[in-house]
Amino acid sequence: MKILVALKQVPDTETKIKLGADGKSIDPTDVKWITSPYDEYALEEALRLKESKGAEVTVVSLGGDSVKDVLRNALALGADSAVLLKSDATDPLSIATALAAFAKEKGFDLILAGNKGMGGDNSSVGPMLAELLGIAQANVVMKLEIGEGTFRAEREVEGGTEVVEGSLPAVITAQKGLNEPRYASLKGIMGAKKKTIEEVEATAPAGFTTVAGMVMPPARAEGRKLDGDPAQQAAALFAALKDEAKVF
Amino acid sequence: MILVFCELKDGKLRKSSAEALSAGRRLADASGKQLGALFVGASVAGSGDAAKYGADAILTCEAAPLASYSSDAFAMAIADAVKAKGATVLLGAATAMGKDALPRAAARLGAGYAGDVTDLSMADGKLVAVRPVYAGKAIATTAFASGIQVATTRPNVFEAVEKAGAGAVEALPAPAGDFKAIVKEILAKGTGKPDLTEANVIVSGGRGMKNGENFAILEELADALGGVVGASRAAVDAGWGLSHDMQVGQTGKVVSPTLYIACGISGAIQHIAGMSGSKYIVAINKDPEAPIFKLASYGIVGDLFEVVPELTKAAKALGIGAH
Structure with a gap:
C-alpha cells in the first residue's frame, strides 16, 4: 500500500497572534512553528498502517524552506520519504490543486491529512483534493479501518457518528481521537538527518481567494465580578443575565 | 442566482440552514438577484419551509439513491445545480455535511471557498466574507477572484429572519452512477441534545473539575438551562474518560453560544480561541487572577463545587430556559 500524508506547518496553538505590517497576515516574529496537531493524527495513522499492513509512507508539505522542519520531523517518526512542494500559495483550492498535481498517477491508495489546517481554518483542502483526484473522501475521522480496496471510517457529525464506507483510493482527514501520536526516538531523529527531502516546484494556480485584510478580534466589553456567598452570587448572576443581558 | 444548499432534519429545515438562507436573502437583495434553496436527498418533504426565509425558488434533487449522504454524489448534485441555474454565489451552513460537501463542490466548480464565515457582503458583484482565522485569534476578510464564490456560514452567528418568498418549486435531475463513498449508518449518541456548535447555552468544565x-x-446545570456540556483540552487530555467531541478550543470545537459558563477553566490561549465568540461569558474560578476573568461578562470568584449547585438550584427555581 502507498500512503501520502499531507502536512502543514502552523503556529503553536499557545502562540499569541500578532498582526503583520501588511495588515493581511500574522507577524511571524516570535512564533513557534509546529506540525498542525490534526496532521499528527494523520501521520500516526499512516505509520500504524505501515506497521500492521505494510505500507510505504510519503509525506508532503507545501511552502518554503522552513517547512522542511515539519518534513524532517515526519521522517524521524517513521515516514519513508518526504517531498517539499515549493510554493507560497495560501488559497485552499490552489493548495489542493498543487497537491493533486503532485499526487496524480503516483498510485497512492490512501491520502491522509488533518481535518483542518490550523490558521486558515477552512477545513477544505481534503475534500477539494478528493474531488480533483476524482476519489472518495471521509472527513473528521475518529476511527479508520482499511480493507481490500475499501475503507470504513467513523466520522464526527452533530449528535453522533457517521459510518462512511467507500472505495480506495480515498482522502481521509483526521480528527482528534483517531489515535495517540508517538514521539520520535533518538534513533529516528538521527536517521532523519541523513535522509534527503525531495524538492519540487509546485504547480499551484493563482489564488481563487485572497486575504484582503486581517484584524484582531474586537475587545470584549469589560465584565464585572459578582460578590456574596454562592447563593447570593447565583441570584445576582441570573438577575444580570435576565435584566442586563436578556439571555433568559 | 444566489443558491443556498439546505439541510432537513426530521422533515424540517435545519436552523443553521435557515440562517444561511437569511444571509443569502440579504445578499440577493443587495445585488438584485434571485435566492434559490437547494435540497438534495431521497425525500425533500419539508423543503417548503425555505419560502419562509425568503427563497424565490426551491430546487429539489430527489432520488432514492440519495437516501444516505454521499460526499461525491452530493457535491456533484450541488455543482450541477449551480451550473444549471447559473448561480454565482453558493452558500450552505458550516455543519458536518456542509463542510464536507461544499468544498468538494467548490473544487468541482473551480470556485474559491471560504469556510465558517461570520459575515457576508457583496462588493463589485462578488462575495466578500469575514471569518475567524487561527481559531478566532484574528479575523480575516476573504476576497474572491473566481467567477463562482462558495462559503459556509457558521451556525448561531447569522440571524434567521422570516421573510416570505415565492418558493417556486423546480425539480432538478439527480446524479447517477456509482458513488465512491456513502454513509452506511449513523451511530447516534441518543442524547437528543444539540451539538456544541449549535447550542445556545454551554456549561464547560476544566482542570478545576x-x-x-x-x-x-x-450536566445538571446544563439540563436546567437547556444547554450542553463542554470541556477544556486540559480536562479532555487528563484521562478522565471525557469524550474528545466535548472539547472546546483551537484543537476542538469553535463555539459561539449565547451563554458560555466556564467552570474551573483558567483560560489558556487555545481554549479562549474556541469560545471568545460567545455572546455572554460567565467564569467561575477559585483563582481571582485566572485569565478567563478578563473575558468574562460576569465573574464569580469561588469554589465551583459550591457555586454550580447554587446556580442549578436558582435556575430551577426561576424555571429558566434559554430562548
Whole structure:
C-alpha cells in the first residue's frame, strides 16, 4: 500500500497572534512553528498502517524552506520519504490543486491529512483534493479501518457518528481521537538527518481567494465580578443575565 | 442566482440552514438577484419551509439513491445545480455535511471557498466574507477572484429572519452512477441534545473539575438551562474518560453560544480561541487572577463545587430556559 500524508506547518496553538505590517497576515516574529496537531493524527495513522499492513509512507508539505522542519520531523517518526512542494500559495483550492498535481498517477491508495489546517481554518483542502483526484473522501475521522480496496471510517457529525464506507483510493482527514501520536526516538531523529527531502516546484494556480485584510478580534466589553456567598452570587448572576443581558 | 444548499432534519429545515438562507436573502437583495434553496436527498418533504426565509425558488434533487449522504454524489448534485441555474454565489451552513460537501463542490466548480464565515457582503458583484482565522485569534476578510464564490456560514452567528418568498418549486435531475463513498449508518449518541456548535447555552468544565465524575454537576446545570456540556483540552487530555467531541478550543470545537459558563477553566490561549465568540461569558474560578476573568461578562470568584449547585438550584427555581 502507498500512503501520502499531507502536512502543514502552523503556529503553536499557545502562540499569541500578532498582526503583520501588511495588515493581511500574522507577524511571524516570535512564533513557534509546529506540525498542525490534526496532521499528527494523520501521520500516526499512516505509520500504524505501515506497521500492521505494510505500507510505504510519503509525506508532503507545501511552502518554503522552513517547512522542511515539519518534513524532517515526519521522517524521524517513521515516514519513508518526504517531498517539499515549493510554493507560497495560501488559497485552499490552489493548495489542493498543487497537491493533486503532485499526487496524480503516483498510485497512492490512501491520502491522509488533518481535518483542518490550523490558521486558515477552512477545513477544505481534503475534500477539494478528493474531488480533483476524482476519489472518495471521509472527513473528521475518529476511527479508520482499511480493507481490500475499501475503507470504513467513523466520522464526527452533530449528535453522533457517521459510518462512511467507500472505495480506495480515498482522502481521509483526521480528527482528534483517531489515535495517540508517538514521539520520535533518538534513533529516528538521527536517521532523519541523513535522509534527503525531495524538492519540487509546485504547480499551484493563482489564488481563487485572497486575504484582503486581517484584524484582531474586537475587545470584549469589560465584565464585572459578582460578590456574596454562592447563593447570593447565583441570584445576582441570573438577575444580570435576565435584566442586563436578556439571555433568559 | 444566489443558491443556498439546505439541510432537513426530521422533515424540517435545519436552523443553521435557515440562517444561511437569511444571509443569502440579504445578499440577493443587495445585488438584485434571485435566492434559490437547494435540497438534495431521497425525500425533500419539508423543503417548503425555505419560502419562509425568503427563497424565490426551491430546487429539489430527489432520488432514492440519495437516501444516505454521499460526499461525491452530493457535491456533484450541488455543482450541477449551480451550473444549471447559473448561480454565482453558493452558500450552505458550516455543519458536518456542509463542510464536507461544499468544498468538494467548490473544487468541482473551480470556485474559491471560504469556510465558517461570520459575515457576508457583496462588493463589485462578488462575495466578500469575514471569518475567524487561527481559531478566532484574528479575523480575516476573504476576497474572491473566481467567477463562482462558495462559503459556509457558521451556525448561531447569522440571524434567521422570516421573510416570505415565492418558493417556486423546480425539480432538478439527480446524479447517477456509482458513488465512491456513502454513509452506511449513523451511530447516534441518543442524547437528543444539540451539538456544541449549535447550542445556545454551554456549561464547560476544566482542570478545576478534578475528575470526570464531577462533570455530573455541570450536566445538571446544563439540563436546567437547556444547554450542553463542554470541556477544556486540559480536562479532555487528563484521562478522565471525557469524550474528545466535548472539547472546546483551537484543537476542538469553535463555539459561539449565547451563554458560555466556564467552570474551573483558567483560560489558556487555545481554549479562549474556541469560545471568545460567545455572546455572554460567565467564569467561575477559585483563582481571582485566572485569565478567563478578563473575558468574562460576569465573574464569580469561588469554589465551583459550591457555586454550580447554587446556580442549578436558582435556575430551577426561576424555571429558566434559554430562548
